[in-house]
Amino acid sequence: MNEDVHQGVDEDHPEKRGTPVGRRVFLGTLALGAAGVVAAPPLQRGLEGFLGSAADKDPTGLTGLLPNGGGFRYYSVASSVPRKNADSYRLTVDGLVDRPTTYTLADLRALPQTRLVRDVQCVTGWRVPDTPFEGVRLSRLLDAARVRPTAKAIRFTCFDGTYTESLTLAQARRADVLVALRMQDKDLGHSHGGPVRLYVAPMYFYKSAKWLSGITVTDEVRPGYWEERGYDVDAWVGRSNGRDDEPTS
Amino acid sequence: MSLRADTTVAIRRFSRAQRWVHRTTAVLMGVCVLTAACLYVPQFAELVGRRALVVTLHIWAGLALPVPVLAGLASRAFRADLGRLNRFGPHDRTWLRAALHRDKSPASRPAGKFNAGQKLYASWLAGATLVMLGTGLMMWFTHLTPLLWRTSATFVHDWLALTIGIVLAGHIGMALADPEARRGMRTGSVSSDWAEREHPLWRP
Structure with missing residues (x-):
């Protein structure tokens, strides 16, 4: 001492x-x-x-x-994510529809493409300005599948085997909601959720599910992966999750 | 065979309680750093995935991080060392000046049981850990604090994490370069030669 x-x-x-x-x-x-x-x-x-x-x-x-x-940050909730290419990729549309459909990557590319340039806003705070996304309007795929009158919502599933998302039917029919094939004017790479991801322009980026493989029309909103863990289901940028970011769309 | 080697004896440096405080703190800090890397560095995030699990690990390791030190307060030896780490004498100024001038000669680096660098490291890291805990809680309990606070807390948490990572790397690097210091933390004892050279003002 x-x-x-x-x-x-x-x-x-x-x-x-x-x-x-x-x-x-x-x-x-x-x-x-x-x-x-x-x-x-x-x-x-x-x-x-x-x-x-x-x-x-x-x-x-x-x-x-x-x-x-x-720039973007990579978030995955699964332990590993299989890779899909033009041969192995499939997108199914089913549930409360009269015409369940399965699309290949070539099928999706053959449909009319929409290009949107908006900011991407993550709920954890990062924002990437003026990011072009290009793909097929979700409303087009829903119309083609003939959604039944009892339908109220959509459930999205992903080929990572774990992630899920949801939208109401009204949200899903918006013109700024895409099944995206391209980002930043390049084909979507694996780490950005390629070959096909959801793009919900007006909402926080967790709604834009990566590695999209299934679109199921349902009669009620089933909260997605992060939503079961406390995030808002209606994830409008600036008006949800207790945040006041500038709206993206 | 030199005479010095024959006369060197083992000196008690750390008690069992002190070593366990260090060990458990190191493990918890290691979990915090590794999980942070898996949440933050894209390459690791792609490798590991499982985000919900990694977040849970990170949060609980972070919450538990101050516990070993608080439990250590029950040990008299640990409390005495906290007192030593707190108090700076004139020799600590000499030590810091030599460190700033990269003067490595033992004569210009007088030190008690802890040198001035170790004292600064301990006090800064204790403060930084509590800042990480506070900002981490603000990010976790998102509905407790206003949004602006939370974004600001994220900013401080991110940059301080980077700073702590660099400082920890320095701490580990210096430990790797000094086997006898490591032996002290592992077994509790050091050689009198080492103590005389590195901590000449220490009177065990």
Whole structure:
């Protein structure tokens, strides 16, 4: 207990115990953290601007790993996701319809394509501005399947085997809801949910289910994967999940 | 065979309680860092997936992180070491100045049981851990705090996580470079030679 005596730190004589720098560093770190929370909005805007321009000139892609470094982030709820290509991919439309249908990738590509350019907003905070999505309007596939009058909602299933999503029939018929085949003017890659994903422009991005494989028309909304874990079913950007982001559509 | 090697004796540095506090804190921190990497780095996220499970692991390891230190307060030796980590004497200023000038000679690096760098590391990490806990809770219980707070908490949590990761890498790197320091944390004892060289002002 009597270490450091010769250099002036003596625990038996409080006036000689030395300065409590440790406590000051500890409390200072806490205060800095609190100040960081308070000062975050302007700091974040500044950093996003700086990192955004740095990322444009960064061939290594390392800036993408920094917080708010811009761009998409990969979220998967399954342990591994099988890959599907033009040969193996199928999209089924069934449930409360008169004409259940199965589409191949070529079938979907042969239908009229719609291109939308909107911001993508994730419920965890990141936003990717002006992202083009291109594909078939969901309403077109629903009309082709002849939805029965008792139908109220759609359930989406995915070939990752785990993820599910839902929309009301009215939401699904909106013109800005696509079965997307292309993103950023490229065919959808596997890590972005390719070859085919849902794109629900006005809602938080968890509604835009990746690796879409099934569209089932139902008589009630069945909450999807994240919705069973606390997220809002009606996920309008800026008007749900307790967030006030600028609307995307 | 030198005379020094013959006269060196084992000195008690850490009690069993202190070593267990370090061990359990290290495991919990390791789980936090690894799960954070799987949530955050796209390559790891693609490799691991299972997002809901990884989130659960991360949250519970984070909540438990302060527990070993709080439990350690029951140990007299642990409390005494906290006191040593807290107090800075004139020699700590000398040590820090030498560290800033990259002066590695033992004469310019006077230290008690803990050197000034270890003291700063411990105090900063304790504060940073609590900031991570606070901002993490704000992100988890989304309906408790206003939205602006939550976005700000995410910002602080992300950047502080990166900082902690770098500092931890330094901590582990220095431990890897000093087998005797590791032996102290593993077995509780160090050689008197090492103590005399690295911690000349320590009077066990």
